[in-house]
Amino acid sequence: MCTGKCSRFIGVLLFPLGICAIIANLLLYFPNAQILQVEQITDFVWFFNGIIGAGLLAFLPAFMMLGAGGEGCCANRCGMLLSVVLSALGAAGGVYCVIISAMGLIHGPLCDTGSGNYEYPFRNSTEEENYLFNPEIWNTCREPENIVLWNVVLFSILLGIGAIQAVLCLIQVINGLFGFLCGTCMRKRKTGVA
Known part of the structure; x- marks a missing residue:
């Protein structure tokens, strides 16, 4: 597979992952499909790890990868170099998503334990x-109902998506460096011999 095709393939994969990360992060704001007060939402949700880290920071390199995989001047070496920079940014966003999701899993949700006050019983x-x-x-968490399962599933999904995106973006960094140094696909030219 040439560097251009690899770049396009990775770019196409990042879009659904980014959309899933944004949806998972948004669902964390509505535990068990309930609308809560701002102060009743788990603090690690407010770091926007799925919206910014695995969402927007994944879309930037994905757009560039799709463009860099196409035809262009200099076998699109400039596009591949730019995709390296943006892929490094995307990898950082994926790592950020993994770290915040892991912290959200470790510290547990904010919930009402029956006293009427919201607290972190597992911190x-x-x-x-x-x-x-x-x-x-x-x-132990009485309200919102099933909040622990809600947080564990969604933070786990975000952790997985962030890890996959970080790996894909790091692959694109290497692929983009090869594309920059060697060019994208070199098509064989037909030499007409009469």
């Missing part, structure tokens, strides 16, 4: 009593 848990490995204590 100070040790590794042995971590809520992620003890689903039987998830019912």
